Amino acid sequence: MTLIQLLEGPLWKGSAAIFVVFGIWRLAVILFTGRTRAKAKPAGSPFVGSVRTILGHFLPGAAIRGHGKTWFVTLAGYSFHIGLFALLLFAAPHVTFIRDKILGVGWAPLPRWGFIVAAEFAFAGLLALWVRRFVDPVVRLISRPDDHIAAGLTFVVMLTGCMALGQQSVFLRGLHLGLVEIWLVYFPFSSLMHTFTWPLSRGLTGAMAGRRGTRM
Amino acid sequence: MAKSLWCILTRFLPRLLVMVLLFTGAQGLLVAPGAAQGIATGVTMETGPENTLGNRSDAEIWHDLRLGADGIVTPPSGPDAGTVINANGTWWSNMRRADGPLVRYGGYGLAGVVGILLLFFLIRGRIGYGEDSGKQILRFRLSQRVVHWTVAAIFILMASTGLILLFGRAYVVPFAGKTVYSVLATASMQAHNLFGPVFAVFLLAMLFLFIRGNIPKPHDIWWILKGGGFFGGHASAGKYNFGEKLWFWTAILAGITLTVTGFLMLFPDTFAPEVVKTLQAQGLSQIPPTRDTIHYSELAHAIAALIFIGYALGHIYLGTIGTKGSLKGMVDGKVDENWARAHHDLWLDLQQKKQQETEK
Numbered sequence: 001m002t003l004i005q006l007l008e009g010p011l012w013k014g015s016a017a018i019f020v021v022f023g024i025w026r027l028a029v030i031l032f033t034g035r036t037r038a039k040a041k042p043a044g045s046p047f048v049g050s051v052r053t054i055l056g057h058f059l060p061g062a063a064i065r066g067h068g069k070t071w072f073v074t075l076a077g078y079s080f081h082i083g084l085f086a087l088l089l090f091a092a093p094h095v096t097f098i099r100d101k102i103l104g105v106g107w108a109p110l111p112r113w114g115f116i117v118a119a120e121f122a123f124a125g126l127l128a129l130w131v132r133r134f135v136d137p138v139v140r141l142i143s144r145p146d147d148h149i150a151a152g153l154t155f156v157v158m159l160t161g162c163m164a165l166g167q168q169s170v171f172l173r174g175l176h177l178g179l180v181e182i183w184l185v186y187f188p189f190s191s192l193m194h195t196f197t198w199p200l201s202r203g204l205t206g207a208m209a210g211r212r213g214t215r216m
Numbered sequence: 217m218a219k220s221l222w223c224i225l226t227r228f229l230p231r232l233l234v235m236v237l238l239f240t241g242a243q244g245l246l247v248a249p250g251a252a253q254g255i256a257t258g259v260t261m262e263t264g265p266e267n268t269l270g271n272r273s274d275a276e277i278w279h280d281l282r283l284g285a286d287g288i289v290t291p292p293s294g295p296d297a298g299t300v301i302n303a304n305g306t307w308w309s310n311m312r313r314a315d316g317p318l319v320r321y322g323g324y325g326l327a328g329v330v331g332i333l334l335l336f337f338l339i340r341g342r343i344g345y346g347e348d349s350g351k352q353i354l355r356f357r358l359s360q361r362v363v364h365w366t367v368a369a370i371f372i373l374m375a376s377t378g379l380i381l382l383f384g385r386a387y388v389v390p391f392a393g394k395t396v397y398s399v400l401a402t403a404s405m406q407a408h409n410l411f412g413p414v415f416a417v418f419l420l421a422m423l424f425l426f427i428r429g430n431i432p433k434p435h436d437i438w439w440i441l442k443g444g445g446f447f448g449g450h451a452s453a454g455k456y457n458f459g460e461k462l463w464f465w466t467a468i469l470a471g472i473t474l475t476v477t478g479f480l481m482l483f484p485d486t487f488a489p490e491v492v493k494t495l496q497a498q499g500l501s502q503i504p505p506t507r508d509t510i511h512y513s514e515l516a517h518a519i520a521a522l523i524f525i526g527y528a529l530g531h532i533y534l535g536t537i538g539t540k541g542s543l544k545g546m547v548d549g550k551v552d553e554n555w556a557r558a559h560h561d562l563w564l565d566l567q568q569k570k571q572q573e574t575e576k
């Protein structure tokens with residue numbers, strides 16, 4: 001078996017399995033371990049509070065009103081996440097891979113220029129946010145090694161993906177795929193899980209605030 | 217009707233036939249060894265059609281192709297419509313060859329900069345500023361630091377991939393072989409093309425965030441006359457010394473050159489001819505709107521990049537091992553007052569005066 005066959009076969013299946021199994025396990029732990037019930041009489045609706053926070057925090061209100069430093073994080077955050085989302089799900093080579101290896105169905109990909117622009121937004125946002133972790137003394141203090149590993153792994157996955165864009169080299173495709181597999185294995189045990197946990201954490205803080213009759 | 221049928225028979229069909237022959241790998245038939253004598257290989261003189269290729273020799277056919285002679289198949293559209301081989305490109309291929317002047321003198325230039333920096337370090341060592349005063353002063357805001365290091369990170373990526381593309385055939389192929397270089401080259405090219413526009417955007421942000429303090433002032437003359445204090449003595453400077461100002465403007469001007477020429481090369485069939493036509497209409501350019509634009513763009517791109525990288529090596533040296541305490545300013549934003557006194561005394565005086573005024 002050649003290295004690329006190994007990467008496309010058993011290693012791909014193994015890493016995808018770790019990603020799915022441990023990802024679900026972590027979500028289940030969060031959802032089912034239970035919490036101590038609040039005993040105070042509710043002053044408002046936890047449900048309304050949680051929905052308001054989950055959706056309301058998408059709005060870049062504070063950034064637009066010019067509060068503090070949030071405009072930068074908001075702009076770079078949106079740039080990175082929307083770019084990555086478009087790139088991950090709508091780049092032609094990804095659509096083909098998802099169709100052939102995962103779902104059996106594909107969808108219309110972005111034109112080449114479209115996903116290159118998406119990748120540029122994603123890179124710009126990721127780099128600026130990662131750099132900030134080193135040069136903002138407060139953010140540096142609260143950044144754990146996991147944050148840097150997560151950002152660094154995501155960066156090299158994206159970088160090798162963009163290097164393989166010529167679709168001329170099996171080595172480059174293998175390098176990209178191999179790093180994706182490492183990323184998938186790391187994912188469930190790291191801060192990368194915020195991809196799935198953000199509605200839960202936003203929902204819980206929103207619900208607590210709603211119960212107290214305040215807003216987040 | 218009859219006219220257009222005639223046109224199809226006499227003009228279009230022969231062109232199509234030659235095009236099919238050229239692009240299906242059947243060039244062997246057209247330019248096979250026997251072709252020069254008008255004898256198609258594989259077809260015996262007794263049975264085959266007579267004189268398939270006409271009475272034209274190889275040399276004549278290639279001559280016609282080079283000049284885009286009428287009746288010869290050429291690229292149907294784009295800036296080089298009518299030309300299969302652009303003979304004007306010869307100067308450029310000589311210039312750009314692995315053993316050509318661009319690679320040779322570019323290599324000497326960069327090696328020279330590294331040599332000078334090494335020598336300077338051996339003679340002068342790390343430039344210090346005495347003891348810490350224990351008092352810190354804000355030098356760079358958060359936005360400036362984020363933009364600086366994002367530019368620096370992308371610069372390293374752009375410079376390393378660009379250098380691989382420029383010097384690869386001369387210095388990578390002999391050691392690692394063509395296969396390894398082909399992988400390196402495609403990876404570099406893709407990354408270089410993708411990150412180029414991102415670099416341009418961040419460099420623009422740098423222009424706005426750093427222009428204040430980088431405008432040359434009369435007191436810079438004293439700094440120059442004192443050799444910047446690099447060889448001893450004290451040279452007064454404002455927020456940025458003249459060397460830093462020159463670095464700032466080199467980065468901006470080289471950045472603009474790299475961006476414009478980079479976009480011309482990224483869009484050789486659309487953007488480039490339009491730009492050249494517009495320049496010609498204004499009487500600003502003599503270059504024809506053909507692939508020649510790309511040759512000149514590549515040359516300007518390479519020269520701007522070599523100057524940029526050369527200066528960057530000096531900047532990186534002085535920002536890290538060359539000067540004690542500078543890196544801290546760009547990472548934490550704050551510097552020790554004694555560092556400021558040693559390197560940017562006029563700026564420190566101004567800051568302290570401002571502070572006293574706000575305290576009053």
Ligand code: HEM
Nearest residue numbers: 367368371426456460461463464467532535542543545546
């Ligand atoms: C890894 C590479 C780099 C390092 C280690 C570095 C380091 C530094 C340091 C320590 C300073 C502060 C100097 C001072 O306080 O006066 C500085 C300033 C500056 N750097 Fe860099 N730098 C790097 C790359 C770059 C690049 C690639 C650019 C531009 C394209 C750049 C542009 C600037 C500018 C504009 C300043 C402000 C001073 C001035 O206007 O000249 N740097 N850098």
